[in-house]
Amino acid sequence: MGETRREMKQSESLQASLPEDIALKIASFLPVGDLCALGSCSRFWREFCGSDVLWESLTRQRWPSLNFSTESSSVDHGDSSSLEGWRDLYVKWHAKMPEAMLVVQHVNQCAVSGSLDIRDFLKAIKHLNSMGLGFKDVEMFLLRPEVNVLLNLVGLHYCVHCLKVPAEHVMEALRNSKISQREVCVKWWNLGRLLFNGFGMRDESHCRLVSLQDLALPQDNQVLAVIHRGQFTRSFASRYPYSILLVLPGLSRSSQVCD
Known part of the structure; x- marks a missing residue:
């Protein structure tokens, strides 16, 4: 049991040492389902897989004919009362x-x-x-x-x-x-x-x-x-x-x- 925990910590430490640009590049190649699955693997990947950079790209790729300028302007990372980000916008349109x-x-x-x-x-x-x-x-x-x-x-x-x-x-x-x-x-x-x-x-x-x-x-x-x-x-x-x-x-x- 102790060895398993040690291995998990080593794995998390190894992931945390991964440069941000490389981590984003890896995540950017994934379809939505795989991206969500990767985000559930660890705290490190959860943060990266929720990145606005990734979800803005996914949203615009899936619905290229929609004008997101109005809705996306309300996405303010410093304003907790607004939408949390592009992931929420994606979920909102997916539900429609x-x-x-x-x-x-x-x-x-x-x-x-x-x-x-x-x-x-x-x-x-x-x-x-x-x-x-x-x-x-x-x-x-x-x-x-x-x-x-x-x-x-x-x-x-x-x-x-x-x-x-x-x-x-x-x-x-x-x-x-x-x-x-x-x-x-x-x-x-x-x-x-x-x-x-x-x-x-x-x-x-x-x-x-x-x-x-x-x-x-x-x-x-x-x-x-x-x-x-x-x-x-x-x-x-x-x-x-x-x-x-x-x-x-x-x-x-x-x-x-x-x-």
Whole structure:
């Protein structure tokens, strides 16, 4: 027992001799979960792992689209009545992220038939944007196999058009979640123009059956651009106009899907 205590003291003494810049550098490479685990190892690491330098970086990385200037200005280390620091700010915003489940519920309610109205789709994107979700949040709530492909598409579209996440990062997230090969059918039409002689051109119909992997590639962003512009779309059955469609189980990449 006495020997164990001696070893612990030696370990703490060795850690305390570690230069601050090196300790911070080590901690800066860790994701949030590992950083918190390291902070529970000893008093030395607890102090370093609570550093504002680390938590400011983690907060800004996770929610790059949010403006923290107002809230961060209240972080005053000499004022005990204010927020303790960036770690508290991180915890505060992390606690808000389950609100993303409202988007999941909204899409599921609107897509009971297997199709989703383009207006409901864009409404979901708008809600995500207003919440300030970051890429990690989208991975946790939307880019996962437990939800349907329409929710995957909402997350993918938000990452590409709102967060401007590089394609390689989006592709990696899709592969890690094993959803890259999931398919969605997008059908839209352009209204025919009225000609000078009073006759009109026929409406032009388009249909694409694409995988999430295809949509994440820059060269196939035409389909995402169509969705982003909110052009008119139609479903297989005319009962659901302006729809983005979920490919039903058993349907293959064949002409019957887009007829």
